[in-house]
Amino acid sequence: MNASSHKVYHxxxxxxxxxxxxxxxxxxxxxxxxxxxxxxxxGSHPAGAIQPLALQTLAKMQVAAEGFRSKDWSExxxxxxxxMDFVITVCDQAAGEVCPVWPGQPMTxxxxxxxxxxxxxxxxxxxxxxxxxxxxxxRRIELMLALPLASLDRLALQREITxxxxx
Numbered sequence: 001m002n003a004s005s006h007k008v009y010h011x012x013x014x015x016x017x018x019x020x021x022x023x024x025x026x027x028x029x030x031x032x033x034x035x036x037x038x039x040x041x042x043g044s045h046p047a048g049a050i051q052p053l054a055l056q057t058l059a060k061m062q063v064a065a066e067g068f069r070s071k072d073w074s075e076x077x078x079x080x081x082x083x084m085d086f087v088i089t090v091c092d093q094a095a096g097e098v099c100p101v102w103p104g105q106p107m108t109x110x111x112x113x114x115x116x117x118x119x120x121x122x123x124x125x126x127x128x129x130x131x132x133x134x135x136x137x138x139r140r141i142e143l144m145l146a147l148p149l150a151s152l153d154r155l156a157l158q159r160e161i162t163x164x165x166x167x
Contacts, residue, residue, distance in 0.1 A: 007036075007150075008035070008036060008037065008038055009036060009037045009038070009085045009086065009149065010037075010038050010039075010040070010082045010083060010084045010085050010086075010106075011029055011037055011038070011039045011040070011084065011085065011086045011087075011088065012039075012040045012041070012042060012073075012076055012084045012086070012087045012088070012102075012106070013025040013026050013029075013039060013040070013041045013042075013088050013089075013090055014041070014042055014043065014044070014073055014087065014088070014089045014090065014091075015041070015043055015089070015090050015091040016043050016044050016045055016091055016093045017043050017045060017046060017047040017070065018041055018042050018043030018046045018047065018070045018071060018072075018073075019043070019046070019047040019049060019050055019051045019054065019070050019117065020050075020051040020053070020054040020115070020116055020117050020130070020133075021054075021090040021091055021113055021115065021116070021133060021137070022041035022042065022043065022090050022091075023041050023050055023051075023054050023055075023058075023068050023070075024054050024057060024058060024130075024133065024134045024137055025039065025041065025088070025090055025111075025137045025141065026039040026040060026041035026068070027039075027058045027063045027064065027065065027068070028058070028061070028063060028134065028137055028138050028141050029141050029144075030064075031061075031062075031063040031064065032138070032141055032142065032145060033141075033145065034145075036145075037145070038082070040076065040082065040084075041068075041071075042071050042072060042073035042075060042076055043070065043071070043072065043073060044072075044073055044093075046070040046071055046072050047070050048070050049070055050068050050069070050070055051116075051117050051130075053116065053117075053126060053127060053130045054116075054130060055068070056127070056130070057127070057130040057131055057134045058134070060131070061134060061138070073100060074100055076100075076102070077100035077101060077102060077103070081103070083103050083104035083106075084102055084103075084104060084106040085104070085106050085107065086106050086107050086108070086109070086161060087102055087106045087107075087108045087109075088108070088109050088110070088111050088161075088165075089108075089109075089110045089111070089112070090111050090112065090113055090137070091112060091113070091115060092110075092112045107154070107157060107158045107161055109158075109161040109162045109164065109165050110162075110165050111137070111140050111164065111165035112165065113133045113136050113137060114129070114132075114133060116129035116130040116132070116133045139167070140164050140165065140167065143164045143167060144161065144164055147160055147161075
C-alpha cells in the first residue's frame with residue numbers, strides 16, 4: 001500500500017443555515033466513508049439549531065444522528081481548523097455567496113438539492129421531502145466514494161466532483 005491509500009480526506013458541506021441538507025450530508029459521508037473521509041458541515045448564516053426531521057431522516061437511514069450542531073463556516077477558515085480537501089455547497093444560496101478563503105486550496109463543487117424545510121403540507125409530505133433530499137445526497141456521496149481518488153490528477157478529480165452535482 002502506498003501512503004496515499006491511508007489519507008483521510010476532509011470534506012466540508014455548506015448550506016446557508018446548516019440545519020438540514022449540510023447536516024445530512026455530513027452524517028451520510030461520515031457513515032459511508034469507511035474511515036477514508038471525515039465530513040464536517042457549516043453555514044453562512046447558521047440557524048443555531050438542527051431541523052428535527054433531518055436527524056429523524058438520518059436515524060431512519062441507520063446513520064448516527066447525534067452530536068451535530070449548527071455552526072458558522074468561519075470556524076473552518078480559522079488557524080488550527082482541519083484543512084479541507086473538498087468544499088461542497090448543497091444549497092443554491094450558499095453557492096452564490098462569497099466564501100471565506102479556505103486553507104489548503106480545497107476543490108469545490110456545487111451539489112444543490114431542494115430545501116426540505118420549505119415544504120408545506122402534511123407531516124408525511126415533509127418527511128418525504130427530507131427522505132428524497134437525503135437519498136440524492138447519499139447517491140452523490142456514493143459516487144464520490146467510488147472515485148479512484150489517489151489515481152486521478154487534480155483537474156480530473158475536480159471535473160468528477162463537479163459532475164456528481166449534476167446527477
